[in-house]
Amino acid sequence: MRPRFPLATHVSPTDRRLSALVRHLGDSSASSMESQNPNQTISASSTAAFNGDSVFGNIVRAPEDPILGVTVAYNKDPSPTKLNLGVGAYRTEEGKPLVLNVVRRAEQLIVNDRSRVKEYLPIIGLTDFNKLSAKLIFGTDSPAIQENRVTTVQCLSGTGSLRVGAEFLARHYHQRLIYIPQPTWGNHPKIFTVAGLSVKTYRYYDPKTRGLNFQGLLEDLSSAPSGAIVLLHACAHNPTGVDPTIEQWKQIRQLMRSKGLLPFFDSAYQGFASGSLDADAQPVRMFVADGGECLAAQSYAKNMGLYGERVGALSIVCKTEDVASRVESQLKLVIRPMYSSPPIHGASIVATILKDKDMYNEWTVELKAMADRIISMRQQLFDALRARGTPGDWSHIIKQIGMFTFTGLNTEQVAFMTKEYHIYMTSDGRISMAGLSSRTVPLLADAIHAAATRVV
């Protein structure tokens, strides 16, 4: 896009009016600087503003983010029965955002602690937080941690962790190709591309079964060049909710190791998917257990409800302690010119909870409650569709896991549901189960039934 630099022009009437206005501003300004120059005249200059032009004239308006745009549309709808199943933030049975009790407790302790200060964190973040995060995902007895082969750096939630990892790989890894599942979270390709990686996809979702296209996945990863990076959703795949079984994970791991493919895990739902922190970390731990290297991006947005605090971590499991130490030093060079050091508040909350036995237990209970409510919504929706005799096999609703369900509804059906029933979801048919309640399940079931029978 060529920049436009305004050229010098003669003084037009507009310019003179603008000059007068600006002089008026200069005289009435409270600034002492202005008053030192009472006779200051500002000549009509050739700069953009005086011509009414802008150096930003060529810049077009960017479209709204597709996922966040759903909530924008929802907010505009005046219907009293409208339902927002768009963005992936947990909601209570009453449809309200939730701050975990244990988080409130931790925050009280932090804010009331007079010895706490707000000094800059190190570039890689809060040390305790990093250690505890690594233990959370890799397991407290992970040999990789004990051998000091893991470098963990605090980052800005999942997005920030993925970005820092991608930048590091683009600079230091010999293979700049990353494979992402089809489909995946909309922000994934953008993060990797802007970091300097090339993006390819591997088959993942099978619309016929509304499950995993395992054959396609194996074929596509088999044909990937040696050393290519592979993005794996650790659990609760977003947007489909379709996860490989443990047996399938074993095969994926074997294939990837035999081809020297580098795993890059995105773990945004540990504990949130099944309700068990350990169970949800199994795929990651399986890879680490074979002694190989991998990257893992962790987010505390959902499982601790810390969405807006932007807390996450990037871990890189390396072959040796020495490599891990060098890798860490290079991660600092990525972070320093991006934001210097990460924000303290969210990380402090996480560290406070993870290091205290009681608070940790309280967290696991609240986490399980959130996961259970979502599983219950799945069951209720499935039962409601069966009760209505809605055509089709809806068992994927209870087979899929995590916050999202890929309904299998097409764009016409989605548009119909929005127009006739005021139900808001992304156009790919993804619904956020976290936005459902026992009260609203019947409404959604009616809408799906109508779409499935009247719109084909």
Add this chain to the structure above:
Amino acid sequence: MVISLASASPSASPAMLENLKAQMKLGSSHVMFRKEKANPFIKTQSSGRITMALAVNVSRFEGVTMAPPDPILGVSEAFKADTNDMKLNLGVGAYRTEELQPYVLNVVKKAENRMLERRENKEYLPIEGLAAFNKVTAELLFGADNPIIQQGRVATVQGLSGTGSLRLAAVFIERYFPGAKVLISSPTWGNHKNIFNDSRVPWSEYRYYDPKTVGLDFDGLISDIKAAPEGSFVLLHGCAHNPTGIDPTPEQWEKIADIIQERNHIPFFDVAYQGFASGSLDADASSVRLFAARGLEILVAQSYSKNLGLYAERIGAINVVCSTSDAAARVKSQLKRIARPMYSNPPIHGARIVANVVGDPALFNEWKEEMELMAGRIKNVRQKLFDSLSAKDKSGKDWSFILKQIGMFSFTGLNKTQTDNMTDKWHVYMTKDGRISLAGLSLAKCEYLADAIIDSFHNVS
């Protein structure tokens, strides 16, 4: 042991390779592959089996070299390791009390308590940040009644303190002004270059510091800005220049604005010390407001790290003043596109604190008082240091630059060897460019520091 891949190739002798394999069993930290060769995992034509065996135990990141420590943040680490009683940390720019303790402002504590009482939620902010924060931050910078705000001509996006806001701007420049250069002062904050390098924005320096006068090289500044290609971005420190502490006078600011207008350059302010430099929020914003009043389109990065002591909360903003509200809306939408694949949306905590303090008249006034105290302490320390130097130094050297410079930092004029002497002999930690952070100095330590400086100046070359 460094082995070039050439010697690990099939043409290497079997004995050599056996040796290598034996080494590998001891752990690959003993073996380094030279980085200029490509992938050690690529099979070579013949002895593929051997190179694959080598490949299995080698890290994919084996070629990653150890990066040097950050020049500014590394100083604090060295300070911590020093066990000497007299040690003094004048490295990083974080405010300290007279007792040399970190300081959390009272208004910040009050704001946090209010936030806690209100039991606010932790939902995602919009990509552009907290609306209440964006509103107050633009008003604080430009003045609440500034027409540019009322006309909707300012695009404000919450950023990760100064660094993050500069980074959003840098990426924006690279995308929409490809090939345009950023002119940065010589010297400037060390991280500026890193930010522009990582964003692939070309930069060049304009003269700024004159070591002969320990003041501003104004003619050099004007000359270099004039000589730059038309439409360059000129990075200006709004007040309290880092690292020199030397600011242009109001008259000099006018002339700088003249030359920028003449050359169709775009002013790009870094405002990290509003209120912290002189003690007055309005006075410290006068340079920015002067440019805005001329109707110029401007970029301004803000930070609340120092003036609200919110260092670790990472709260700041990038403001783009446009000639029309339509342009501002479009610019804002593109800044959001830059933020989304970087961190999706910014952190809430610091933004809420700022919104609460700046948006509440009582807290805002209390903040102004605390800021005057902080700025006042620094001025007192400057005075005491100057007095100590003048009293102790018999050479007749003019130390008045200490009083003329403003803000947290002072450029002492010490060279690298002299700086090393400060650290090695006197246990005074500072950055190699001769910069000291007065925020880390107490009245009690002024005499000691004066001794150190005098010794380093006169007895070390």
